[in-house]
Amino acid sequence: MRRKHQEIEMTSPTIVLYPSPGMGHLVAMVELGKFILHHHPSLSITVLISPPSFNTGSTMDYVRHISATVPSISFHHLPTISLDLLSFPSMEAVIFELLHLSNPHVRSALASLPASAFIVDFFCTSSLPIAAEFHIPTYFFLTSGACVLAFFTYLPVIHNSTTESFKDMNRLLHIPGLPPIPSSDMMRPMLDRTWSEYQNFLNFSNEIPNSAGLIVNTFESLEPKPLQAIREGKCNPGGNTPPVFCVGPLLNTENQRGEYNEVECLKWLDKQPSKSVVYICFGSLGLLSAAQLRELAVGQERSGKRFLWVVRSPPTEDKSRRFLKPPEPDMEELLPEGFVVRTWERGMVVKSWAPQVAVLGNAAVGGFVTHCGWNSILEAVCAGVPMAAWPIYAEQHYNRVVLVEDMKVAVRVVEDEEEGFVSAEEVERRVVELMEGAEEVRREVEKKRVEAREAMAKGGSSVAALRKMVDLWTSALCS
Known part of the structure; x- marks a missing residue:
């Protein structure tokens, strides 16, 4: 009922962005919003903000700056979550817990916002079932490159093929589309498969096939090999691979x-x-x-x-x-x-x-x-x-x-x-x-x-990828 009511009242699609509180993640997500509005100004952008109680860089100063200079992007501030920082082994563990505890507030926000699409940072995977309740198509946004997306798409294959942790393997990992990666060079929060961070990232990997699409802050000619491997299904053999949209480089370059x-x-x-x-x-x-x-x-x-x-x-x-x-x-x-x-x-x-x-x-x-x-x-x-x-x-x-x-x-x-x-x-x-x-x-x-520069110019690959995404959002609105 909510979706039907919302479709009647909406004059243009509203896109809700949900970044991780880290400075690099927040800036990239806001730049995505600015990129969308620059090419499709009829859309509406709302960014959900989970205020951190820990060091993430000057994120709140940045949000105030964007609010003052880009009024077409609105920020919805979720209530602050208190955390016992001493009980967490890593910053990643803190962020996952903060975002998990914010889910009731995300549910309230989505209930009040006429969202046509929900774009979430991969740290925000636990919010996917909420979007599903409201039948809102959800896209993962990768603030890292396609090389990292290739790994996460392939992670379930690695996980199911061994009981070893990356820190104990002492071998090269052969991920489709990438050069051999020493197991010791694996992402720091994932070196031990018993850690909560590893389990949360594995959950993201398992949810990738259930998303409406994968948005990556990269451009086609920067990472052609991992992009080809992902799109050909080599990173998720036998499973579903959602469409991949390269919309970068998204950088804060204005003035x-x-x-x-x-x-x-x-x-x-x-x-x-x-x-x-x-x-x-x-x-x-x-x-x-x-x-x-x-x-x-x-x-x-x-x-x-x-x-x-x-x-x-x-x-x-x-x-x-x-x-x-x-x-x-x-x-x-x-x-x-x-x-x-x-x-x-x-x-x-x-x-x-x-x-x-x-x-x-x-x-x-x-x-x-x-x-x-x-x-x-x-x-x-x-x-x-x-x-x-x-x-x-x-x-x-x-x-x-x-x-x-x-x-x-x-x-x-x-x-x-x-x-x-x-x-x-x-x-x-x-x-x-x-x-x-x-x-x-x-x-x-x-x-x-x-x-x-060519990718972000008129007729460039990243502008074309954005156009394809927007067409999906507007066609869903009309159906």
């Missing part, structure tokens, strides 16, 4: 230089020679130990290369604060004595944050030492900046294999196998390679830069 024109690091970059600066940043949540920060500083200084480095405080040893925002870094305490003074003519260290899209788009930047988060990868590709791949958490080790072995847009930073520590010698070696050599990487990333 990047104008908005941050007075930021000191951009003024500094403007004074540097073309492609002479290596940009070092490990994402909004990537933290290095104090010892690793000092080692990185030593290696960077030895390289002799110009640099812009975003430094954050190390992970806290206080367990009560491990999921909270870290304090502002004390450079004198964290970096080697005299480092800032010795390198001031060719380097700049900034505290905690830099406008990354604007930085990567600056002509002075010629390389990017990155944690391999998907948003950062796309930002580098769109700027044509080659990468040195230094993963820290989540799916980043997995991404590194694909970046280096398949896409060939990055060089690999090699860490100690036991401790995961990167030596000063390795930092120096990879920075020099990135800035002086890596010619194949430089050619490939420039090629992908052009293709990314």
Whole structure:
């Protein structure tokens, strides 16, 4: 009855987006909403927000900014859920529990919203039965690439073929459409199949065939092999594979230089020679130990290369604060004595944050030492900046294999196998390679830069994929 009543009253389809609270996930989902409205302004977009009680980056500031600058996107704030953070082993476990406990509020929201489609982050899988109650077609949105979607689509095959955890396998995984992935490079929250995070991600994998479609923040020519494998059913042999829509690269690129024109690091970059600066940043949540920060500083200084480095405080040893925002870094305490003074003519260290899209788009930047988060990868590709791949958490080790072995847009930073520590010698070696050599990487990333722009232009593959989705939504409304 609700759906019939809603269809009579609706003048245009309303699309409800439900992101994970993590900054990278939220930004990508909002950019999807902006992309939809740019090409199909008659649609209505509502974003469900689960307010986090833990550090997810500056998400609430970002939501306020979007509310003020993009009034056509409305935000529906779900009630705050209180969690005992000390009882959770990982950030992923916290997020899954928050979203699970938010389900009654999601049900109330969907009951009040005339939703024609429900687009959910893969962390929000537990909300699928709610959408089914209201007969709302549900699409998964992958804030990671098609390489990650290929893995999740194939995960049930791996899971049912062994009782071993990834951490114990010590072998290469052969996932259709991808280069061989060492089991030790599997996504960090999934290394042990007894963990709750593993079970939640497996639940997502099992629900993939039941969705109306799979939306991926990528473009066709960036990941042709995994996309072909998924669409041909090789990742889900004998099962249903929903349609895959590549709608990327979705990036927050609007007014990047104008908005941050007075930021000191951009003024500094403007004074540097073309492609002479290596940009070092490990994402909004990537933290290095104090010892690793000092080692990185030593290696960077030895390289002799110009640099812009975003430094954050190390992970806290206080367990009560491990999921909270870290304090502002004390450079004198964290970096080697005299480092800032010795390198001031060719380097700049900034505290905690830099406008990354604007930085990567600056002509002075010629390389990017990155944690391999998907948003950062796309930002580098769109700027044509080659990468040195230094993963820290989540799916980043997995991404590194694909970046280096398949896409060939990055060089690999090699860490100690036991401790995961990167030596000063390795930092120096990879920075020099990135800035002086890596010619194949430089050619490939420039090629992908052009293709990314074409995908998002009029008549491009990502615009065409969006058109197909919108046609599905409007045809369902009329039927």
